[in-house]
Amino acid sequence: MSQSNEPLKIAVFASGSGSNFQALAEAIKREDIHASIELVVCDKPSAYVLERANQLNIATYVFKPKEYASREHYEQEIVNKLLADGIDLIVLAGYMRIITNVLVEPFYGRMINIHPALLPSFPGLDGVGQALDYGAKLTGATVHFVDGGTDTGPIIAQQVVEIREDDTKETLAHRIQQVEHILLPKVVRMISEGKVTLSGRKVRVAQ
Ligand code: GRF
Numbered sequence: 767m768s769q770s771n772e773p774l775k776i777a778v779f780a781s782g783s784g785s786n787f788q789a790l791a792e793a794i795k796r797e798d799i800h801a802s803i804e805l806v807v808c809d810k811p812s813a814y815v816l817e818r819a820n821q822l823n824i825a826t827y828v829f830k831p832k833e834y835a836s837r838e839h840y841e842q843e844i845v846n847k848l849l850a851d852g853i854d855l856i857v858l859a860g861y862m863r864i865i866t867n868v869l870v871e872p873f874y875g876r877m878i879n880i881h882p883a884l885l886p887s888f889p890g891l892d893g894v895g896q897a898l899d900y901g902a903k904l905t906g907a908t909v910h911f912v913d914g915g916t917d918t919g920p921i922i923a924q925q926v927v928e929i930r931e932d933d934t935k936e937t938l939a940h941r942i943q944q945v946e947h948i949l950l951p952k953v954v955r956m957i958s959e960g961k962v963t964l965s966g967r968k969v970r971v972a973q
Pocket residue numbers: 780781782783784785786787859860861880881882943946
């Protein structure tokens with residue numbers, strides 16, 4: 767993707783706590799990933815991710831979905847902003863809204879999502895609870911490109927987390943998040959180095 771000298775310009779979309787946003791922001795600083803988070807897009811004015819963004823001096827774009835006639839309307843406004851800002855990569859990190867083609871089309875291959883399960887198992891809401899209730903022995907985290915479906919896009923990277931007999935949703939979610947906080951920055955680093963290529967459903971990662 768970005769093989770120029772310009773840092774990869776990222777917009778993070780989040781609806782909640784934003785721990786993945788924070789992990790990415792810290793990794794960019796610490797590991798010197800050639801990238802910068804330009805914007806946090808958030809659909810919930812009370813989300814903690816906004817506080818984190820303010821503390822890190824990162825711009826925010828907050829919108830209230832109910833104020834728009836449709837998803838397509840607010841997404842078009844967001845797309846206009848992202849294009850004006852020259853955003854290279856969208857990172858969905860706990861963004862709890864269905865997205866439409868208005869967003870997917872201009873950013874296909876340049877938009878990734880992190881999901882708390884080993885896709886294609888347990889897509890959609892509550893991937894952690896789904897794996898636990900199913901009685902799976904292994905679950906994990908997946909980073910994938912975003913297509914029009916729910917967690918169906920081409921997979922870039924996955925990491926396994928073992929499910930313990932005494933796990934609750936909270937303990938399992940905690941261990942998955944620890945993995946996510948390493949996996950997501952790792953993928954962004956690979957993308958920023960131009961190592962990730964997409965061909966059909968196959969994602970190739972150069973060593
Ligand atoms: C993460 O577990 C991610 O996999 C899922 O939503 C959660 C967001 O957590 N998509 P946070 O807001 O980054 O703390």
